[in-house]
Amino acid sequence: MSISGLFLLVVAAIIGWWLFARQLTAKPWEQKQSEADDQYGGGASLALGPARAGLWLFLGVITAFFGLFMSAYRMRMMVPDWSPLAEPSLLWLNTVMLILSSAAFQWTRGAADHGDAGRVKAGLGAAGLFALAFLAGQLLAWQQLNASGQYLTSNPAIAFFYLLTGLHGLHLLGGLSVWGRTTARMWRGGSPLGDIRLSVELCTVYWHYLLLVWLALFGLLLIT
Amino acid sequence: MAYVAIADRDVHPHDPQTFFTRYIWSQDHKVIAIQYSLTAILVGLVALVLSGMMRLQLGFPNSFSFIDPSNYLQFVTMHGMIMVIYLLTALFLGGFGNYLIPLMVGARDMVFPYLNMLSYWVYLLAVIVLMVGFFVPGGPTGAGWTLYPPQAILPGTAGAGGGIILMLVSLGIFIVAFTMGGLNYVTTVLQARCRGMTFMRMPLSVWGIFMATVLGLLAFPALLVSAIMMTLDSTLGTSFFMPALVSMGEPLDYKGGSPVLFQHLFWFFGHPEVYIVALPAFGIVSDLLSVHARKNIFGYRMMVWAILAIGGLSFVVWAHHMYVSGMDPYFGFFFATTTLIIAVPTAIKVYNWVLTLWHGDIHLRTPMLFAIGFIFTFIHGGLTGLFLGNVTVDLPLSDTYFVVAHFHMVMGVSPILVVFGAIYHWYPKITGRMLNETLGKVHFWLTFLGVYAVYLPMHYLGILGVPRRYFAMGDTNFIPESAQSLNASITVSALIVGVVQVVFIFNLVWSLFKGPKAGPNPWGATTLEWQTPDTPPSHGNWGPHLPVVYRWAYDYSVPGAKQDFIPQNQPGDPALTAGRDHGIKG
Numbered sequence: 001m002s003i004s005g006l007f008l009l010v011v012a013a014i015i016g017w018w019l020f021a022r023q024l025t026a027k028p029w030e031q032k033q034s035e036a037d038d039q040y041g042g043g044a045s046l047a048l049g050p051a052r053a054g055l056w057l058f059l060g061v062i063t064a065f066f067g068l069f070m071s072a073y074r075m076r077m078m079v080p081d082w083s084p085l086a087e088p089s090l091l092w093l094n095t096v097m098l099i100l101s102s103a104a105f106q107w108t109r110g111a112a113d114h115g116d117a118g119r120v121k122a123g124l125g126a127a128g129l130f131a132l133a134f135l136a137g138q139l140l141a142w143q144q145l146n147a148s149g150q151y152l153t154s155n156p157a158i159a160f161f162y163l164l165t166g167l168h169g170l171h172l173l174g175g176l177s178v179w180g181r182t183t184a185r186m187w188r189g190g191s192p193l194g195d196i197r198l199s200v201e202l203c204t205v206y207w208h209y210l211l212l213v214w215l216a217l218f219g220l221l222l223i224t
Numbered sequence: 225m226a227y228v229a230i231a232d233r234d235v236h237p238h239d240p241q242t243f244f245t246r247y248i249w250s251q252d253h254k255v256i257a258i259q260y261s262l263t264a265i266l267v268g269l270v271a272l273v274l275s276g277m278m279r280l281q282l283g284f285p286n287s288f289s290f291i292d293p294s295n296y297l298q299f300v301t302m303h304g305m306i307m308v309i310y311l312l313t314a315l316f317l318g319g320f321g322n323y324l325i326p327l328m329v330g331a332r333d334m335v336f337p338y339l340n341m342l343s344y345w346v347y348l349l350a351v352i353v354l355m356v357g358f359f360v361p362g363g364p365t366g367a368g369w370t371l372y373p374p375q376a377i378l379p380g381t382a383g384a385g386g387g388i389i390l391m392l393v394s395l396g397i398f399i400v401a402f403t404m405g406g407l408n409y410v411t412t413v414l415q416a417r418c419r420g421m422t423f424m425r426m427p428l429s430v431w432g433i434f435m436a437t438v439l440g441l442l443a444f445p446a447l448l449v450s451a452i453m454m455t456l457d458s459t460l461g462t463s464f465f466m467p468a469l470v471s472m473g474e475p476l477d478y479k480g481g482s483p484v485l486f487q488h489l490f491w492f493f494g495h496p497e498v499y500i501v502a503l504p505a506f507g508i509v510s511d512l513l514s515v516h517a518r519k520n521i522f523g524y525r526m527m528v529w530a531i532l533a534i535g536g537l538s539f540v541v542w543a544h545h546m547y548v549s550g551m552d553p554y555f556g557f558f559f560a561t562t563t564l565i566i567a568v569p570t571a572i573k574v575y576n577w578v579l580t581l582w583h584g585d586i587h588l589r590t591p592m593l594f595a596i597g598f599i600f601t602f603i604h605g606g607l608t609g610l611f612l613g614n615v616t617v618d619l620p621l622s623d624t625y626f627v628v629a630h631f632h633m634v635m636g637v638s639p640i641l642v643v644f645g646a647i648y649h650w651y652p653k654i655t656g657r658m659l660n661e662t663l664g665k666v667h668f669w670l671t672f673l674g675v676y677a678v679y680l681p682m683h684y685l686g687i688l689g690v691p692r693r694y695f696a697m698g699d700t701n702f703i704p705e706s707a708q709s710l711n712a713s714i715t716v717s718a719l720i721v722g723v724v725q726v727v728f729i730f731n732l733v734w735s736l737f738k739g740p741k742a743g744p745n746p747w748g749a750t751t752l753e754w755q756t757p758d759t760p761p762s763h764g765n766w767g768p769h770l771p772v773v774y775r776w777a778y779d780y781s782v783p784g785a786k787q788d789f790i791p792q793n794q795p796g797d798p799a800l801t802a803g804r805d806h807g808i809k810g
């Protein structure tokens with residue numbers, strides 16, 4: 001918990017300082033500063049469009065969300081009734097699926113940059129399939145646990161397992177809905193590749209990010 | 225940096241045609257702001273009525289058959305939760321944030337208008353789910369606004385069946401709504417400022433709202449996390465927070481959960497929440513003081529830094545709400561220290577407000593009265609906060625009326641006074657008409673004196689040891705008879721304060737039709753929202769061209785200038801701006 005707090009603080013401080021230090025020490029009421037400020041073009045402070053900036057901010061929110069879950073996990077571990085969970089080995093395979101999905105998006109993004117519509121279609125298809133395979137694998141892992149008599153209420157480690165994988169899966173489903181819209185637009189045709197390219201790029205970033213979250217969660221589950 | 229003309233792309237936003245698209249499914253930030261504000265004020269009135277009911281019981285115990293111990297606690301809970309989240313957070317960020325950010329930074333709208341519209345409707349859904357709690361069997365939850373487990377979901381607590389679930393679900397929905405809005409506010413400030421609007425030229429209102437939104441985006445997830453885990457504990461029987469326990473003679477299935485874990489998560493959200501409502505108030509009050517004192521804000525840079533510092537520090541003080549939950553003494557020492565440190569930037573802000581008034585050309589119009597009233601109540605609540613921040617002082621005072629008095633002064637009354645001041649200040653821009661000054665002054669004085677009559681005696685009650693969240697005292701030796709007369713007088717004052725708000729509502733409605741026409745800039749303010757081509761501003765805000773900013777937001781009473789204010793979008797005139805370096809210190 002305090003780790004989360006400090007972490008957020010440090011991250012905020014670094015980002016804030018890096019972005020704004022020079023601007024924040026300006027004295028806007030002075031003539032010299034005023035002349036310099038008049039040159040300021042306005043618009044974006046970050047060299048990103050609003051959609052990209054919005055996505056990065058959103059990733060920050062999700063970081064806080066999963067980070068707090070992870071702190072809660074570690075704090076709950078300290079209570080004596082904790083008994084560690086033997087993770088189903090299927091999770092390794094699922095992890096590979098998610099990595100492939102992310103890689104497929106990266107490849108699609110390259111194809112979109114080159115304006116190669118055929119490869120974009122193929123890439124989107126592969127990325128979606130791998131992501132769906134990941135989700136199916138996660139469900140299967142749930143089922144294996146359930147079949148071996150490890151229910152949500154059996155012990156806290158299992159409850160956290162269901163909860164964390166479930167929430168991560170929901171985030172991926174959210175991503176898949178955007179993927180679905182993008183793919184549909186691609187197949188229907190008619191949208192300029194420029195628009196598609198932005199969607200692909202945003203999806204790619206989001207996918208890489210969810211992969212990172214998954215690795216962090218999986219790591220936490222493994223070492224405890 | 226090169227001019228990235230994102231903000232000027234839609235010169236002609238597709239003007240909404242029908243009544244429906246213009247006022248209901250509107251994507252215009254100003255309409256959304258009004259929707260947010262009206263909804264928030266409406267639920268706020270519900271919370272006000274609830275507080276009246278609590279006061280009736282406390283002032284005149286057992287004289288009212290419709291108040292029993294368990295619905296007293298339901299009133300307490302709903303009152304607290306509505307006031308903090310559904311009124312103040314929604315009003316400051318969804319209401320003022322939406323209205324002011326695009327206008328003050330010179331944008332045509334929020335960057336994601338559709339998401340912004342969705343944010344309001346999802347917020348409305350959260351409010352409806354919350355209100356449904358009043359009508360389900362068992363009623364709303366009576367767990368206190370802190371919703372501490374285990375008691376929040378045990379059968380002995382009112383609303384343990386349906387009410388608590390509705391509360392948690394409603395909070396979850398609220399957080400989704402807030403996130404959609406919040407991403408908009410932050411991205412708009414970062415990415416859609418007009419030409420010339422550097423960060424340090426932004427009015428403090430924008431700074432306050434911006435930082436509060438950042439806090440909200442990082443803190444609300446903690447509430448969401450705890451709400452999710454608590455929902456699972458109460459519906460599916462997990463034991464995240466629920467320890468093994470015996471309830472009404474029956475051992476329950478829970479085992480090993482940690483109630484203190486909930487408290488950590490809750491307050492990791494809860495303390496920043498205090499600043500989520502305080503920072504916008506700080507920002508707005510700075511602008512009100514500066515405009516109505518015809519003087520630049522004292523120490524603008526210091527004010528910005530203080531907002532940033534308070535925002536950062538507010539994440540490392542949460543455990544000062546948990547001194548009585550049992551903790552390592554060093555842990556307590558750490559949090560007492562950070563709590564006192566956060567008082568430093570806060571005190572700087574107070575000094576700067578007072579120094580802004582110093583030698584100002586003060587116009588005591590209604591918004592200014594409320595702004596000055598805020599300085600009083602805030603200093604007052606802030607000082608008692610210093611007491612409570614110390615572990616040894618807090619232990620005996622915790623859960624007494626002293627705490628109730630403290631947090632009402634600092635996060636109840638103070639932000640509400642700013643809300644009133646802000647409404648009197650911006651109403652002319654929003655509606656094109658002035659509010660009635662006489663009614664405004666009546667409203668101010670009765671409210672201001674009334675809240676003192678309500679909360680000042682509560683400090684004394686708290687020192688006597690009168691506990692909070694108690695339906696009745698019963699026969700308690702350490703509480704003298706006179707405490708009851710004090711309670712009766714508090715109740716009378718509270719009811720008067722409550723009723724006086726009718727004057728305000730009446731003024732809002734009446735002036736909409738009968739108020740004198742305002743003109744574009746009735747207070748002579750410099751910031752961009754007063755420089756729009758139309759009043760009220762039309763969809764798209766700026767006509768064909770975006771404004772260009774040439775100066776900071778506080779050029780008031782500049783020596784040598786023709787008027788006592790220079791709008792931000794007035795080009796620099798060397799003869800006129802040469803004087804600027806004199807007499808203005810930051």
Ligand code: HEM
Nearest residue numbers: 275278300301304307308368369370635636692693694718
């Ligand atoms: C005329 C206005 C108000 C009156 C008369 C009033 C009165 C009360 C009373 C009697 C209580 C219950 C104390 C107890 O039994 O423990 C209470 C609790 C509370 N009030 Fe207010 N209040 C007012 C305005 C506000 C505002 C504007 C806020 C916004 C922050 C607020 C926030 C709270 C909170 C957070 C609680 C604690 C609820 C709990 O214990 O769970 N109140 N108020």
Ligand SMILES: [Cu+2]
Nearest residue numbers: 495498542545
């Ligand atoms: Cu606090």
